[in-house]
Amino acid sequence: MILSLGHYLVLSTVIFSIGAAGFLARRNALIALMSIELMLNAVNLMLVAANRWQPLVQGEGGATTAPAPHGHVFVFFVIAVAAAEAAVGLAIVLSYYRLRKTVRTDAADMLRG
């Protein structure tokens, strides 16, 4: 079987949906953080696959060159931002844990109304 772009798109959509479902269904802040990472990585997979399947660029005299690496570059930025996001997120969850001794989001009910 030859893998096509469609396979990658379906796979990344499935991974993204698993992440989104995990975020919405689970009540543990750490699992929510992991779900967000899963969603970001699904997007990374989609971006690199889409860039790989971009049509080749026809240059002078019939020579072809690789397409512009916009998708690949995007992925590097997403990885860096995901790391920064995890740092801030873990710090916030940690400070919440120190005060409340739990990381369950359904226990977070001090603010309401």
Place this chain on the structure above:
Amino acid sequence: MNLVLLLSPILIPVVGALVLMLLDAFQKEEGGLAMPTALIHFTAAAMALALWKHGLPADVSALHGYLTIDKVSLFLDATIALGGAIASLLAGGYLAEHKLDRGEYYPLITFSTAGAMMLVSASDVLMLFLGLETMSLGVYAMTGFRRGSPRSAEAAMKYFLLGSFAAALLLFGSALLYVLTGHTDYAGIASALHDAAAQTAADATAAAQQTTRARVGIFAMLLVLVSMAFKVGAVPFHMWTPDAYEGAPTSSMAYMSVVVKAAAFGAFARIMLAIFGDANSAGAAAGWPAALAWIAVATMTVGNLIALAQTSVKRMLAYSSIAHAGYLLLGLVAAPREEGGTTAYAAMLFYLLSYTVSNLGAVGALILAGRRGAESVSHDDLAGYARRHPAAGFALTLFLLSLTGIPPTVGFFSKFYVVRSALDAGFTTLAIIAMINSAISAYYYLGVLVKMYMRDPAPGAPLASPMRSGYVTAALIVSAFFVVWMGVMPERWLDLAREAVSPAAANAAAPTADNAGGSAPAAQH
């Protein structure tokens, strides 16, 4: 050099934040960074105005379509910088009073401002994502800045989780647009979607493929719409707003409610109008104004009705900020419908500036009313406040009147302009709902005034008394100055907003768009 000048409104806060971090590391005692932070913001605002005044350089191709520096982004840069300056002055008073004055707050606020400015200039989904995260990461940390308070930690956690989820949705939508078009810049995506929709399919397979692509395009548009609605706090994606605003330190709430809102609306308007504004762009995706109109109705109504029931003034202001997001959405809904989309877009920009000064003033006056250990946030705390402290009471009165929309304050004109633009675009029902909502909102804003002027505090209840802080006083004077000035001469400010969105000003941005639209396809096909 040209490029540095062009990017200076963004670069000043970036460099300024690095300097602030050094200052914080080397100074002996905590605090005292509020004034340098405010100065950095004022300098960025001045630089944006100078660029506006002297005209943008004709050749902006060095930006390669990643950022669009036009008069709209300069207008919003100045709004954001003014909001950041006033918010950092408020922080100088609030954090010192409540013993939170740790230096890292000021670099955080300055980095967030830089991110907000990137967001309003972004004309590429990559820059949109980077700007959004740069802004949001700073704001998450500012929300949880009161480390010993479980409420502050809870607010930060809720805001962080929902904000990151929204960012992931935006990213997935952007990736789908890249899959469909092979472009990440708005101009390239828009032209590729337009071409795909305009093509006539050769056979049945191609037709089916075209339908699938159109459906994926609509799905991507929905993802972008939902994630931006999250960021502006529109119903039904508003759940984080009241919690994050209430739990955050009040100075962070001041910053979040104006700067994050202005930046998110700027980015929202730019991406929707640039990619999906064209009626043929992605077939049914052009139906977004109708969907957004429903969101606007829900946002105004839910925000106002829940605000009626609040006993805490801080939480009431949070719901009122949701309601104001609803009024702002009117401008965005009307913009693609009218000829050129200039009046509604201009009304939205005017509203953002007006809301920035009015809401910062109202939150600032609330900060002024809370001393250490006695943050007066409930309506009952404020009973008789204006009679005991006429000047501080008058400050809160002025800004609440502006939020209500009573002339001669600017709030009246900002509401008048967006409602008029909705009427002009043919959204009569929407305009009527907005006016009814404005009347509802008068009840809870004026309720605070009734408490302050006409009620006596319950016997034995703690009496709210204003704290003394030069920073907060200065912030209130600057806000009051703008509220009155813009209220007395609204046409002059509206003309500035009109000039920002007029097609003549767009010419400055045209080389960017042409460059992006022209060179990128050549490189890829």
